[in-house]
Amino acid sequence: MELLEKRIRNDGTVKDGGILKVDAFLNHQLDIALFEEMGREFARRFAGEGVNKILTIETSGIAIAALTSKYFDYCPVVFGKKTVSLNLDDEIYFSDVYSYTKQQSYKIMVSKKYLCPEDRILIIDDFLANGKAVESLEAIIKQAGATLVGVGIAIEKGFQGGGDALREQGVHLESLAIVDSMTAENGISFRSQGENLHE
Amino acid sequence: MELLEKRIRNDGTVKDGGILKVDAFLNHQLDIALFEEMGREFARRFAGEGVNKILTIETSGIAIAALTSKYFDYCPVVFGKKTVSLNLDDEIYFSDVYSYTKQQSYKIMVSKKYLCPEDRILIIDDFLANGKAVESLEAIIKQAGATLVGVGIAIEKGFQGGGDALREQGVHLESLAIVDSMTAENGISFRSQGENLHE
Numbered sequence: 120m121e122l123l124e125k126r127i128r129n130d131g132t133v134k135d136g137g138i139l140k141v142d143a144f145l146n147h148q149l150d151i152a153l154f155e156e157m158g159r160e161f162a163r164r165f166a167g168e169g170v171n172k173i174l175t176i177e178t179s180g181i182a183i184a185a186l187t188s189k190y191f192d193y194c195p196v197v198f199g200k201k202t203v204s205l206n207l208d209d210e211i212y213f214s215d216v217y218s219y220t221k222q223q224s225y226k227i228m229v230s231k232k233y234l235c236p237e238d239r240i241l242i243i244d245d246f247l248a249n250g251k252a253v254e255s256l257e258a259i260i261k262q263a264g265a266t267l268v269g270v271g272i273a274i275e276k277g278f279q280g281g282g283d284a285l286r287e288q289g290v291h292l293e294s295l296a297i298v299d300s301m302t303a304e305n306g307i308s309f310r311s312q313g314e315n316l317h318e
Numbered sequence: 319m320e321l322l323e324k325r326i327r328n329d330g331t332v333k334d335g336g337i338l339k340v341d342a343f344l345n346h347q348l349d350i351a352l353f354e355e356m357g358r359e360f361a362r363r364f365a366g367e368g369v370n371k372i373l374t375i376e377t378s379g380i381a382i383a384a385l386t387s388k389y390f391d392y393c394p395v396v397f398g399k400k401t402v403s404l405n406l407d408d409e410i411y412f413s414d415v416y417s418y419t420k421q422q423s424y425k426i427m428v429s430k431k432y433l434c435p436e437d438r439i440l441i442i443d444d445f446l447a448n449g450k451a452v453e454s455l456e457a458i459i460k461q462a463g464a465t466l467v468g469v470g471i472a473i474e475k476g477f478q479g480g481g482d483a484l485r486e487q488g489v490h491l492e493s494l495a496i497v498d499s500m501t502a503e504n505g506i507s508f509r510s511q512g513e514n515l516h517e
Contacts, residue, residue: 148432149380149395151387177377181348182384182395188350196348196381202420221401233347 120160120295123273124309126153133301137248137276145273146179146245154186157295161243161271162190164293168268170194170241172234174260176216176227176252177201179245183273187243197234199227199256212262216255227255234263247272247294250281257290274298277310319359319494322472323508325352332500336447336475344472345378345444353385356494360442360470361389363492367467369393369440371433373459375415375426375451376400378444382472386442396433398426398455411461415454426454433462446471446493449480456489473497476509 132140144150170191175184176199184196199214210231217224234240242256253270260267268291275282275294278301285292297310331339343349369390374383375398383395398413409430416423433439441455452469459466467490474481474493477500484491496509 142429143431147396147399147429149384149387149397150392151384151395152392154384155388178380178397178399181377181380185348185350185353185381185384188348189354193349193351196350197346198348198377200346200377230341230346232342 120157120312122153122156123296126150127274127296127298128307131307133303133307135303137279139274139276139298139301139307141274149182151182151186154183155189157183157273158187158190160295161187161241161293165191165241165269165271165291168241168291169239170268172197172238172240172265173243174199174229174234174240174256175243176256180243183245184243187241187271191241195233197229199229199259201225201227212259214255214258214262217251227252227259229259229263231263234260234265236264238263238265239268240265241268242270243272244270245273247275247282247285247292248279250285253281253285269293271295319356319511321352321355322495325349326473326495326497327506330506332502332506334502336478338473338475338497338500338506340473348381350381350385353382354388356382356472357386357389359494360386360440360492364390364440364468364470364490367440367490368438369467371396371437371439371464372442373398373428373433373439373455374442375455379442382444383442386440386470390440394432396428398428398458400424400426411458413454413457413461416450426451426458428458428462430462433459433464435463437462437464438467439464440467441469442471443469444472446474446481446484446491447478449484452480452484468492470494 130143173184173196211228213226213228270292272294275297277297277299299310301307329342372383372395387395410427412425412427469491471493474496476496476498498509500506
């Protein structure tokens with residue numbers, strides 16, 4: 120998605136340790152007009168798949184998922200929670216996930232009430248790197264007996280392999296921008312969109 | 319806001335310890351069409367205030383803030399972060415907050431880059447109870463030298479006093495539903511909207 124790639128080039132920063140900082144528009148300050156365009160693009164790429172629920176994970180996936188729902192007939196958005204809260208049900212699905220940027224493991228939890236075997240689920244998230252967050256949501260979808268229709272990602276770090284592993288497993292993965300390499304010196308290079316669309 | 323009060327009556331549950339569970343539509347499974355209507359209503363209540371930025375706090379405020387932005391010319395949404403991440407800047411504002419539902423204290427952090435003295439800020443959050451989260455965002459706005467235009471809340475727990483304290487301080491607070499009392503036996507009673515609008 121050219122709009123997103125351009126924005127990453129203009130406002131993203133490559134930092135040491137494989138970190139792409141996009142907090143100016145994607146995960147701290149949020150550009151909602153951009154998120155609407157991303158939602159529209161996800162709808163185009165997953166058209167006809169019968170998506171009736173969007174599943175994401177707190178925190179940075181939530182706003183993107185929220186703006187995407189509109190293009191899937193305002194289907195419900197459910198987000199996996201990372202911390203136990205008095206608001207959470209006793210009956211929950213849970214799964215483990217390791218966060219690269221936070222360098223720690225945690226559990227994600229989804230109340231059993233909000234996933235059912237009839238659900239056709241689109242996972243939405245801001246980043247895909249090693250794929251641990253998506254795997255963990257997949258595990259929860261499996262526990263619920265629901266169907267994973269596809270995975271829509273804003274920025275895939277192509278060089279970390281999580282996306283390619285999902286594709287090999289036959290998951291319908293659509294990443295709006297795939298970073299194939301990035302360094303502070305040489306900038307960012309994206310995998311061509313055509314390549315992505317025709318594979 | 320009648321639509322929201324009706325939804326709370328239908329799908330909310332009162333639990334022991336002053337907990338109102340609305341995770342069916344507000345803070346775990348999200349009803350995006352409802353959030354759009356809430357955003358439209360915030361825009362009506364804060365019309366002409368020159369809002370150019372929305373500030374919220376992770377996690378449950380984010381989707382409401384995101385759907386509200388559209389009605390303020392797609393102004394940026396910034397959310398206060400609760401955990402240190404490799405993505406966060408070194409230059410941050412921070413403030414302490416105590417969460418009633420999670421029963422622990424934590425810091426919220428906002429990168430200095432995303433708040434400036436010219437900003438006219440609307441705080442948006444899902445719940446207002448004792449007002450600790452709002453106070454903490456106010457402290458950050460003060461540090462940035464920005465202007466707090468108002469506070470828009472989905473559900474205020476009127477009986478916990480945080481909202482009335484903010485009103486006494488002269489803060490322009492608009493809560494779409496104000497719960498004045500609630501028990502598992504007798505259900506929920508709301509403060510009348512007219513009373514709220516004319517005070």
